[in-house]
Amino acid sequence: MDTIQVFDTTLRDGEQSPGASMEVEQKVNIARSLAGMGVDVIEAGFPISSPKQFEGTKLICEQVRTSTIAGLSRAIQKDIDIAAEALKKAANSRVHTFLATSPLHREYKLRKSKEEIIEIVSWAVKYAKNLCSEVEFSAEDALRTEKDYLAEVVDAAIKAGASIVNIPDTVGYATPQEIEEYFTYLREHVDKIDTIILSAHCHDDLGLATANTLTAIKAGARQVEVTVNGIGERAGNAALEEIVTGIGIRNDFWKVRTNVDPSKIYTTSRLLSATIGYPIPRNKAIIGENAFAHEAGIHQDGVLKHRGTYEILTPDYVGRKSNNIVLGRHSGLNGLRSRLKHLSIHVEEETLQELYKKFLEIADKKREVYDSDLIAIVSNFEEEEDNTFFKIEHFSMYLEPNTQPRAEVTLRIGEKNKKASASGDGPIDAIFSAICSLVDYTVVLEEYHVTAISPGTNALGEAVAVTTIEGKECIGRASSTDILEASAHAFVYALNHFQFYLLHSNNEHKES
CATH class of the missing domain: 3.30.160.270 (Alpha-isopropylmalate synthase LeuA, regulatory domain)
Structure with missing residues (x-):
């Protein structure tokens, strides 16, 4: 069974959601949680865009060692230099460079010919390859690019040394059928495409991001670019929790697997929600409060007799436990430390004592502290400290x-x-x-x-x-x-x- 690389861009594309910007330490905490889930690649930011983005990427590289850390750059020398510098201390690093390829972008944004685009792609990938061991190239707005021309661009990126080529549906315009056609066409018309990883990056403007991403897997993609809770530009990106759970529950159909531990999904989802202040809709697939609720009498009767009648996965599968009351006013510092570790939440030892005082204040008021409470306490403690x-x-x-x-x-x-x-x-x-x-x-x-x-x-x-x-x-x-x-x-x-x-x-x- 093939393993699909999960490339999480919550800290880059996701942070571009209005109001979703994070402080550096908050980004590091989310990155730790993603790495704890088993995410293969974490896109830490767009280093050239601001000093905070550069510092956040650099700090994540220093403190998160189990995942590959990616930094985004335009196909411009200064961008690539800054991205490579921010990634210098990563255990495994990747420069992710991009250039638009569609007629609209060529004519109105870039004002460059097809030949000029291919020249820039070849130069950018070669240049980045000299600074970083792994290079990913993205053809921005690929799904509105002529298939034969997109094949030329992908071919140029591969020859220049790209290890991963991303085919993004940048504006969420494509349908599953078109996704399948594009990926199939590239696999049939690009030499040596089997030597690299094809990647899918789908936006949700028409509500098709999950369907399009899963279809891309069926058509040969072996990396998926996703965000926690589906946050991202405009209507958002394909949601990590939906892709990972969809593959896991229906691996009989998709016949692939991921390295992500689904039991860590709920904690990471709640941590992000608490950090950026984006509430999770009650009817959100996988992680919403209603995802495992049953009100209709027929459904309730069926679930009581056999959960499989109306539930295709259990709450435990994604880490939602109804009995997660683990701490109270009599819990000690070690108990708090242990629970935070279980939740993949890292707190520096010197700040743990202060956090413990805040925890006791809450525990005195409500006696029983749930995991969701604990995630909020940590998030708001950081907010107050900073x-x-x-x-x-x-x-x-x-x-x-x-x-x-x-x-x-x-x-x-x-x-x-x-x-x-x-x-x-x-x-x-x-x-x-x-x-x-x-x-x-x-x-x-x-x-x-x-x-x-x-x-x-x-x-x-x-x-x-x-x-x-x-x-x-x-x-x-x-x-x-x-x-x-x-x-x-x-x-x-x-x-x-x-x-x-x-x-x-x-x-x-x-x-x-």
Whole structure:
């Protein structure tokens, strides 16, 4: 049975989702979780695009040693040089360079002829091959490129030394039949194509990313490019959890396997969701809360008699355990350390003591701490540690019949405390209004939601506040057993993200 390489681009293509950007340490934690799952290749970033992308890629190379680490680059010398430099300390590295090939891109974006494109592809792959042992080439917008011309481009990339050639459906336009036709055509018309790995990278604009990726496997692809929870540009990418589980459950049909441990899927999915503040839809395949729920009487009766009547996989298969209550107020530091290790969550020993204090605060409030709670605690602990220019020292809420709710807030701004009170249409509006009155920025709350992380009336609630601050989108998230407290902290963390952006922008301006 052939093994399909799983190439995860959550930290590159996935991070390009609006509001999904991560701090460097958060990216490293996600990378560790991906490596713990058994992901073959982790695309750590686009190093040339920003100092943060370069630093994140470099740090992942130093701290994640079991997966190949890839860095994206355009087919430009400076891009390739920077990517190779960021990847220098990786145990296994890959420069992933790309150039568009479709008529639309050739004419309107690149303004280059077919011959010029092939010359650039040959040069870029050869140049990258001198700097990195493994090179992947992607023909951007391949599925809207003429088949015969795409075959010429792929042939040029192989002759130049590419080990992997990616055939992306960049805009999610293709159908499964077209995917099969393209991959079959390339295998029949490109010399020495059997000496390299063909890769599929499908977007979900028409909801076909999973179907297209699986079809590509049937047609000869031996690498799939995916993201956790399917995040990515526009409607997103093929979802790792859907591809891996689809192959695993139906290997009788696909007749391939992956190296990914499916029992780690749920933890990684929740960790990403908590990190970027993207809630998982309840009806999301594999990982949504309703994926294993049965309400219809006929379904319930069938499942009680035999799970296979209406369930094609068990929750345990993807790491969803109903009995994952493992920690409480009497759990010691070693218990916390052990559970974090089981969840493939790495925390530096020097910060574990502080995290343990935060864990005990939550455990005192809700007694039983679920894995999902623990993931949120870790994510929000990092958020709090990294962003502390603004901090809520105290807030009170006054609710009386027939009057508007009123909030009083004490906010630390730098080294000074400021107080304010405000009324609002509801308690959340009052809290946000009080905080806004203490800052000099124009802040607009674009989106707000609260999600229960774990079961029970004392569940940890996660609040996400999507804001526009002086025209810049900033997202804050926080969790607490008190949703008003979580909401206030989420809003303040959005302010901290804006402050970090200002500081970072000023530093870059000084350096330039």
